[in-house]
Amino acid sequence: MNRSILALTAAAAFIGLAPVALAGEPQPWAFSFQHGVSPTMERIASLATFINGVIVVITLLVSGLLLYACTRFRADRNPKPATWSHNTPLEIVWTAIPAVILLLIAIPSFRLLYFMDKVQDADMTLKIVGHQWYWSYEYPDHDVRFDSNMVQAEDLKPGQPRLLTADNALVVPVGVPIRLQMTADDVIHSWSVPAFGVKTDTVPGRLNETWVQVDKPGDYHGQCSQLCGVNHGFMPIHVKAVPKEEFTAWLAQAKTKFARIDGTRPGTSVALATRGEDRP
Incomplete structure (x- = not known):
């Protein structure tokens, strides 16, 4: 009896905590989106x-009408086919109803597109540069810049997801609107984090802009979503959202950790400086 109660308690705790603990990474057999942690994703x-609700209603309606037509107008019940060819009121109705449905879908869709595109009074700016095959992050307001490379499988720590963990995570404060400016220095990449609802191409010679506001602390993961070469699958996006006080403390450490090193470009980490320009 005690074992059963303990097992049920553990299962309930796991179910309750799983959406929070695992919100930032894909899960096996997932049925829907990752849990959203930004206004855009919500x-x-x-x-x-x-x-999806509209699709279900339409599917049920069309299936019901099809079943009714197959039953009501089958050959044994209508040995002599009807001779009429059209019905003007009916044609108006089945043209008007789909038009109304399209409007019901289009209006909130355009509102969402505008909400995603317009930067919402950003408090800080982040610049993201895609490379073959890693990311560079720059905080122009704080004079911090560093590269972010995938952690190899043999170097992963317990609990770190394979192919999604980076050596230098992008750290952002919770609850702060952030302007994201993106470009690339070689080919087209795409910066995509499902939990944020952000998927924006980084194009050489062009500066694309979007925004994000992470409302819950945690580690969130994404990947390059534009086929960019042989190591396309090995340039993860690793974002760590922390409270504002912790972000301020991290900035102070980052200005020292990512300081200029002789023979390297500004913002290159010590680990990269010691191993040269090799990439995974």
Whole structure:
């Protein structure tokens, strides 16, 4: 009896904590989006739920009408086929109803696109540069810049996801609107973090802009989502969202950790400086 109660308690605790602890990474057999932690992702999930509801209603309606037509107008019940060819009121109705449905979907869709595109009074700016095959992050307001490379499988610590963990995570404060400016120095990449609802191409010679506000602390993961070469699958995005006080403390350490080293470009970490320009 005690074992059963203990097992049920543990299962309940796991179910309750799993969405929070595992929100920032993909899960086996996942059925829906990753748990959203930004206003953008919450709106994306809400719109997707609404559209899926519309799809279900349409599917049930069409299936019901099809079943009715197959039953009501089958050959043994209608040995002599009807001779009419069209019905003007019916044609108006089945043209008007889909138009209304499209408007019901289009209006919230355009509102979401505008919300995603317009930077919401950003308190800080982050510059993201895609390379073959790693990311560079720059905090222009704080004079910090560093590279972020994938941690190899043999160097992973317990609990770190394979192919998604980076040696230098992008650290951001919780609850702060952040302007994201993205570009690339070689080919097109795509900076994508599902929990944020952000997926923006980084294009050489072009500066793309979007924004994000992470509302819950934690580690969040993404990957390059634009086929960019042989190591496309080995340039993860690792974001660590922390409270504002912790972010301020990290900035003070980062200005020392990522300081200029003789023979390297500004912002290159000590680990990269000692092993040269080799990439995974």
